[in-house]
Amino acid sequence: MVGREEFTLSAKPCVLVYAEDDPEVGPPPWDLLDDVEVVPAGGPVPPAAEILYVWDHRLADLGALLRAAPRVRWVHANSVGVDRLLCPELRGRTLTNARGVFDTSITEWVLAAVLAHVKGLAETWERQRRGVWEHRVTGRLAGRRAAVVGTGSIGRATASGLSALGMTVELVGRTSERAGGGRGSDSLTKVARDADVLVLALPLTAETAGLVDAPVLEALGPDGFLVNVGRGRSVVEADLANALRSGLIAGAALDVFEVEPLPANSPLWTLPGVLVSPHMAGDYQGFEADMMSIFGDNLHRWQAGRPLRNVVDLDLGYVPG
Amino acid sequence: MVGREEFTLSAKPCVLVYAEDDPEVGPPPWDLLDDVEVVPAGGPVPPAAEILYVWDHRLADLGALLRAAPRVRWVHANSVGVDRLLCPELRGRTLTNARGVFDTSITEWVLAAVLAHVKGLAETWERQRRGVWEHRVTGRLAGRRAAVVGTGSIGRATASGLSALGMTVELVGRTSERAGGGRGSDSLTKVARDADVLVLALPLTAETAGLVDAPVLEALGPDGFLVNVGRGRSVVEADLANALRSGLIAGAALDVFEVEPLPANSPLWTLPGVLVSPHMAGDYQGFEADMMSIFGDNLHRWQAGRPLRNVVDLDLGYVPG
Numbered sequence: 001m002v003g004r005e006e007f008t009l010s011a012k013p014c015v016l017v018y019a020e021d022d023p024e025v026g027p028p029p030w031d032l033l034d035d036v037e038v039v040p041a042g043g044p045v046p047p048a049a050e051i052l053y054v055w056d057h058r059l060a061d062l063g064a065l066l067r068a069a070p071r072v073r074w075v076h077a078n079s080v081g082v083d084r085l086l087c088p089e090l091r092g093r094t095l096t097n098a099r100g101v102f103d104t105s106i107t108e109w110v111l112a113a114v115l116a117h118v119k120g121l122a123e124t125w126e127r128q129r130r131g132v133w134e135h136r137v138t139g140r141l142a143g144r145r146a147a148v149v150g151t152g153s154i155g156r157a158t159a160s161g162l163s164a165l166g167m168t169v170e171l172v173g174r175t176s177e178r179a180g181g182g183r184g185s186d187s188l189t190k191v192a193r194d195a196d197v198l199v200l201a202l203p204l205t206a207e208t209a210g211l212v213d214a215p216v217l218e219a220l221g222p223d224g225f226l227v228n229v230g231r232g233r234s235v236v237e238a239d240l241a242n243a244l245r246s247g248l249i250a251g252a253a254l255d256v257f258e259v260e261p262l263p264a265n266s267p268l269w270t271l272p273g274v275l276v277s278p279h280m281a282g283d284y285q286g287f288e289a290d291m292m293s294i295f296g297d298n299l300h301r302w303q304a305g306r307p308l309r310n311v312v313d314l315d316l317g318y319v320p321g
Numbered sequence: 322m323v324g325r326e327e328f329t330l331s332a333k334p335c336v337l338v339y340a341e342d343d344p345e346v347g348p349p350p351w352d353l354l355d356d357v358e359v360v361p362a363g364g365p366v367p368p369a370a371e372i373l374y375v376w377d378h379r380l381a382d383l384g385a386l387l388r389a390a391p392r393v394r395w396v397h398a399n400s401v402g403v404d405r406l407l408c409p410e411l412r413g414r415t416l417t418n419a420r421g422v423f424d425t426s427i428t429e430w431v432l433a434a435v436l437a438h439v440k441g442l443a444e445t446w447e448r449q450r451r452g453v454w455e456h457r458v459t460g461r462l463a464g465r466r467a468a469v470v471g472t473g474s475i476g477r478a479t480a481s482g483l484s485a486l487g488m489t490v491e492l493v494g495r496t497s498e499r500a501g502g503g504r505g506s507d508s509l510t511k512v513a514r515d516a517d518v519l520v521l522a523l524p525l526t527a528e529t530a531g532l533v534d535a536p537v538l539e540a541l542g543p544d545g546f547l548v549n550v551g552r553g554r555s556v557v558e559a560d561l562a563n564a565l566r567s568g569l570i571a572g573a574a575l576d577v578f579e580v581e582p583l584p585a586n587s588p589l590w591t592l593p594g595v596l597v598s599p600h601m602a603g604d605y606q607g608f609e610a611d612m613m614s615i616f617g618d619n620l621h622r623w624q625a626g627r628p629l630r631n632v633v634d635l636d637l638g639y640v641p642g
Contacts, residue, residue: 104461104463104487105461108439108462108463108486111432111486112436112442113442115429115432115433116433116436116437116442118433119430119433119602121443121596122442124598125446125596128595128597131585133581133582133599134599135601136599136601137601137604137605137606137608138605138606139605140425140426140429140606142429164486165432165482165485166425269452274449275442275446275449276445278448280457280459283457283458284461285460
C-alpha cells in the first residue's frame with residue numbers, strides 16, 4: 001500500500017511556482033493543465049517537488065530558490081531571454097524557456113514601429129493633437145534594407161516579416177558576427193553600414209553586451225533606424241542618446257532598456273524619433289494560455305521521460321539552433 | 322518647306338499643364354521627359370495643344386479648362402481618384418490617371434495604421450510624453466479578419482499586404498456589393514460583420530457615396546477598425562463620429578474626409594482611437610518622378626498611335642479591370 005501511495009503521489013506532478021501578486025503579470029492559468037500540485041516557491045518545499053516554474057520572469061535570485069529546493073531538476077522560464085536566471089545553481093539541472101510564444105507578437109510590433117517611423121505616424125498624431133492639417137511627403141519601406149541581428153525564433157520571424165514587406169533583409173548571427181573578428185562589433189559596423197533598419201533580437205550574453213555602440217550607430221547613418229526587442233544592455237544607451245541628439249541616426253524603437261523601468265531622467269524619453277515602449281512588445285491578449293501550453297507540453301514530456309523542448313544551453317545563454 | 326516645319330512642330334508634343342505654385346505639390350519634373358513644349362493651362366492655348374496634364378489633382382473646374390481648349394483630346398490626371406475631374410466636357414475625350422503609383426505607399430500606410438492600432442502605439446507615445454512607464458497587454462493581427470472594399474490596384478495591393486501579415490482577407494468589389502441588392506450597403510453590412518478591419522479603397526461614385534453608414538459601422542462592431550484611403554464621402558462622417566464616440570467601433574485611420582482640409586470643428590480631430598492623416602498616405606519621396614514616368618509612357622504611346630494605359634471609364638468613374 002505504501003508503494004502504491006507513492007506511485008499516486010509521483011503521478012501528480014508537484015510544481016514549485018514563482019509568481020508575484022502583481023497585476024502586470026497575472027496568475028498562472030493552472031486550469032489549462034491536467035491535475036498538478038502547485039506549491040508557491042520560497043516557502044517549505046515538498047520532497048516531491050522536482051519542477052520549478054518561473055512564471056514571473058522578473059525573478060531576481062533564482063540561485064537562492066534552487067539552494068532551498070535541492071531536488072528540483074527542471075526549471076522552466078516564462079520568458080525567452082533568461083539572462084536574469086543564469087546562475088551556478090543551474091549546473092546539473094535543465095533550464096527551458098518560452099521560445100516561440102512571442103514570435104508573432106514581437107514581429108508585429110517591429111513592423112508597426114518601422115512602418116510608423118517610415119510613414120511619420122508620430123508626427124501625424126502630434127499635428128492632430130494641435131488640430132493642424134499639414135500635408136507631408138513621407139517614405140516607403142519596400143526596397144529598403146534591414147539587418148536583423150539574432151537568429152533565434154524571434155529574429156527569424158521578424159526577418160521574415162520585414163521581407164514580406166518588400167525589404168531586403170540580412171539575418172545576422174554569431175557566425176557572421178565572429179567573421180569580422182573580436183566580439184563581432186567590427187562586422188556589425190559593416191552590417192549597419194549596409195542597413196537602413198537595424199533590428200536587435202539578441203539574448204544578453206557576454207558577447208552581446210554593449211554590442212551596439214557609437215561606431216555601429218555612426219555606420220547606421222543619418223537615415224538609419226534602430227529597433228531593440230532583445231535586451232537593453234546590448235546597446236550602449238549613452239552612445240544611443242548621443243547619436244539621436246546629434247542626428248547621427250534618424251530614430252529608434254526601443255522595447256528594452258539598460259535599466260527597467262526606464263529611469264525618469266533618461267534622455268530617451270524625449271529625444272526626437274524615439275519610441276519608448278515599456279517591455280511589452282511580446283505580450284498579447286491570451287499569451288498566458290500560450291505560455292502555460294508550452295510548459296504543459298514539456299510537463300507531459302517530463303512525465304513520459306521524453307526529451308524536453310526549448311532547452312537552454314547554459315554556456316551560450318539561450319536555446320541554440 | 323511649310324509642310325516640313327509643320328511636321329517638326331507636331332513631333333514635339335505640346336502639353337497644357339495645370340499646376341499651382343504651391344509647395345504642397347511641387348513643379349512637374351519635365352526634365353524626365355524627352356523634348357516637350359509645356360504651356361500653362363488657363364492662358365492662351367496654342368493650336369497644337371492636344372494634351373492636358375492635370376499635375377495638381379486639386380483642380381476645381383476641368384470643364385472650364387476644356388471649353389477653352391477645344392482641340393485637347395487627351396487629359397491625364399496626377400491622381401488615382403478622378404471624381405473631381407469628371408464633367409460633360411470629357412465626352413469624346415480620353416481621360417487617363419496615375420493608377421499604380423500609390424499602390425505600395427498606400428499599402429504601407431494601411432499596414433502602419435492597422436498595426437499601430439493593434440499594438441497601441443498612439444497610447445504608448447502618449448504615455449511616453451508624460452514620462453509614464455506602464456506595461457500593457459495589446460493585440461495580435463495575425464489570424465484576424467480584414468475586408469478590403471475596392472478591387473482597383475490599391476485595394477488589391479492592400480489586401481495582399483494584409484494577407485502577408487497573416488490576416489484572413491476578403492476583397493470586396495462591385496459584384497459582391499451588388500449581390501446584396503440596393504447600392505451594396507446591405508451586403509457591406511454582412512461584410513463588416515465578418516471583419517475586424519474594414520479598409521475602404523474606393524473611388525467616389527454615385528454608388529460609393531455614403532456607403533459606410535451607421536448600420537455598417539454597427540456591424541463592424543466594438544473591436545472593429547475602419548481605414549479609409551479612398552475618398553472621404555464614401556463614409557457618412559456624422560455616423561462615424563457617433564460610432565467612435567459611443568464605442569460602436571474601436572477606432573479609425575482616415576486619410577480622406579468629406580471636406581478637406583478637415584474643418585477645425587470636426588469631432589474627428591479629438592475622438593478616441595482616430596488617426597487624422599491629411600490626405601498624404603500615397604505621397605512618398607520620389608513620387609513626382611514616378612508620376613511623370615506614367616505620363617511619359619502614355620505620351621510615347623500617344624505619339625506612336627498606340628492605346629493609352631490607365632484609361633478611365635467615364636461612366637464608371639475609374640479604370641476598370
